[in-house]
Amino acid sequence: MNAVDEWLSDLIELAREERLWERGDAVVVAVSGGPDSMALLHLLHRLSGPEGLSLVAAHVDHGFRGEESANEAEAVRRYAAELGVPCESTYINMPAYIEESRMNGQAASREKRYEYLHRVAHTYGASRIALAHHADDQAETVLMRVVRGTGIGGLAGIPISRYEKNVELIRPLLRRYKADILRYCEMWAIPYSHDSSNGKRHYFRNLVRLDMLPYLSGFNPQLPQSLVRLAELATAEDDWLAQETKAVYESHVLPHREGCQLNRKALLGLHVALQRRLIKLILNYMGLEAESTSFDIVETVRHAASESRAATWSFDAGGGIRFVREYDHLLFVRPDRGEKRSPGGYAYAVARGDAALELPEAEGILTFEETSAASARRPGTRLEALFDADALHYPLTIRNRRPGDRMAVLGLNGTKKVQDMFVDDRVAPSRRETVPIVADANGTVLWIPGIRRSSLAPVTDSTQRVIRMKARFASNFTG
Structure with missing residues (x-):
C-alpha cells in the first residue's frame, strides 16, 4: 500500500473506530488556511465520495493581521472553489471586540470562531464540524496543562470528538503529526499560508512549541509521542472514572428542595478518587463550570465531611452554590431556587x-x-x-x-x-x-x-x- 492510500485507509479506520461520521453526514470543515486545515479539507474532499459526505468549508478572518489575514481568506476561498467545495467566510473585528468585552484575546477569538462555525453548521444542516488539531497540538496542550496544574481530565488533552450545541466537533488529524501533514501537502501540492503570529512568544502555546518542547526533548527525543500516549491513557481512564462517578451519583445523591443532598458516611465510604470526582460532578450538575471547580473547593467539601470537622457548617462554593453540612447530611443548594416560605411559619x-x-x-x-x-x-x-x-x-x-x-x-x-x-x-x-x-x-x-x-x-x-x-x-x- 502506498503512502497516499495509507492516509485514506487510516482515516477511514479511525472514523469507524471513533464514529467520527456516518454516511450521508454534512460536515463543516474549519479552514484557517494553514497546512493542517488545508490538508484536512483535501482529505475529506477525497473521502466525500466513498464516504457519502457533504462538505462546506468555513473560514474566519479575525482581523488581527490586516492584509495577511485577507490574503489567507482569499486563498481558502480559491482552494475550496478548486475542489468544488462550497465556502463560507466572515470577517470579525476581534481587536475591537476584545477591547469591548475585556476578554482574553485567544478565548475571545475562540468564542467568536466557534459561534460562526455553529452558525454555518445550522445553515447547512451539518451534524459535524471538522477541526484540524493534530498530534503536536495534543502534545503542546498536555504540556501546557501540566505546567499550569491539572488532573486526569486535563491530561486527557484534546478529545477526538465531543458534542457542543447539538453538533459533534471532530478532529480527524489528531493522531497525525505536523511533519506527516507537511509531507502530505507536499505530496499533493496543496497550497497553504504561514501565520506570522505563530512565531510570537507572548502566546503561551507558541512559547511551549518554540522553546519548552524543544528544550525538554533534549532529555527525551520522543517527548511529543510520550505526551500524546499519556493523553490517550488519561482519556480512557478519565472516561472510566466518569462512568463510575455517574453510577455513584445515581445511587447516592438525592434531590433536595433547593438542590441535592448526599449522606456523609456514604461519601466517606468511597475511594478518595471517587470522593473528589463525585463532589466535582455534583457542583457541575448544579451549574458550576468545570473550569471554576478548583481543587481547593473540592477538598474543602471533602474534608468538611470528616468525623473531626464541625457537625454543622457551610461555605460558598462559588457560582451561587452553597455547601452545607448538617450532621450526616451534606447539602449542595442554590438558596434562590428554594420555595419562598412565609417568615411567620405555619x-x-x-x-x-x-x-x-x-x-x-x-x-x-x-x-x-x-x-x-x-x-x-x-x-x-x-x-x-x-x-x-x-x-x-x-x-x-x-x-x-x-x-x-x-x-x-x-x-x-x-x-x-x-x-x-x-x-x-x-x-x-x-x-x-x-x-x-x-x-x-x-x-x-x-x-x-x-x-x-x-x-x-x-x-x-x-x-x-x-x-x-x-x-x-x-x-x-x-x-
Whole structure:
C-alpha cells in the first residue's frame, strides 16, 4: 500500500473506530488556511465520495493581521472553489471586540470562531464540524496543562470528538503529526499560508512549541509521542472514572428542595478518587463550570465531611452554590431556587375526627386514627405516638416551633426546651423551622414526630379510646 492510500485507509479506520461520521453526514470543515486545515479539507474532499459526505468549508478572518489575514481568506476561498467545495467566510473585528468585552484575546477569538462555525453548521444542516488539531497540538496542550496544574481530565488533552450545541466537533488529524501533514501537502501540492503570529512568544502555546518542547526533548527525543500516549491513557481512564462517578451519583445523591443532598458516611465510604470526582460532578450538575471547580473547593467539601470537622457548617462554593453540612447530611443548594416560605411559619388546626393533614412545609403528612384501647398496638417508631383520646384538648394545632417552646418529656422531670431537643437529636438546622410540633388547645406541646412525646394524655389501664398519630416525611430531618 502506498503512502497516499495509507492516509485514506487510516482515516477511514479511525472514523469507524471513533464514529467520527456516518454516511450521508454534512460536515463543516474549519479552514484557517494553514497546512493542517488545508490538508484536512483535501482529505475529506477525497473521502466525500466513498464516504457519502457533504462538505462546506468555513473560514474566519479575525482581523488581527490586516492584509495577511485577507490574503489567507482569499486563498481558502480559491482552494475550496478548486475542489468544488462550497465556502463560507466572515470577517470579525476581534481587536475591537476584545477591547469591548475585556476578554482574553485567544478565548475571545475562540468564542467568536466557534459561534460562526455553529452558525454555518445550522445553515447547512451539518451534524459535524471538522477541526484540524493534530498530534503536536495534543502534545503542546498536555504540556501546557501540566505546567499550569491539572488532573486526569486535563491530561486527557484534546478529545477526538465531543458534542457542543447539538453538533459533534471532530478532529480527524489528531493522531497525525505536523511533519506527516507537511509531507502530505507536499505530496499533493496543496497550497497553504504561514501565520506570522505563530512565531510570537507572548502566546503561551507558541512559547511551549518554540522553546519548552524543544528544550525538554533534549532529555527525551520522543517527548511529543510520550505526551500524546499519556493523553490517550488519561482519556480512557478519565472516561472510566466518569462512568463510575455517574453510577455513584445515581445511587447516592438525592434531590433536595433547593438542590441535592448526599449522606456523609456514604461519601466517606468511597475511594478518595471517587470522593473528589463525585463532589466535582455534583457542583457541575448544579451549574458550576468545570473550569471554576478548583481543587481547593473540592477538598474543602471533602474534608468538611470528616468525623473531626464541625457537625454543622457551610461555605460558598462559588457560582451561587452553597455547601452545607448538617450532621450526616451534606447539602449542595442554590438558596434562590428554594420555595419562598412565609417568615411567620405555619399553623394548622385539627379537630377530633380529622383523619389526615398534609404538611407541604415539612414535606410530610400526619394521620390521626381513633381506636379502642384494647386493639391499639404499641408504637413501632418515633414517628408514631399513642394518646388517650378523652384526655386531649381539641382543637389541636400543628405548627412549626416558636421561641420559648418547651415540652414535659415523657420519663423526665420538669420540661425541656424544644431547641435543646433539636440539638440533642441532631435535627438539621435548615429543617428546624419546618419540623412539625403537635400542640393542644392550650398551646401545650404534645409531640414532636420523630423526636419526643410529652407526658400528657398517656395511655393507661383506664383509657377507653386511643388516638394514634403517625407521621410520614419525604426525607429524614435528623442527622
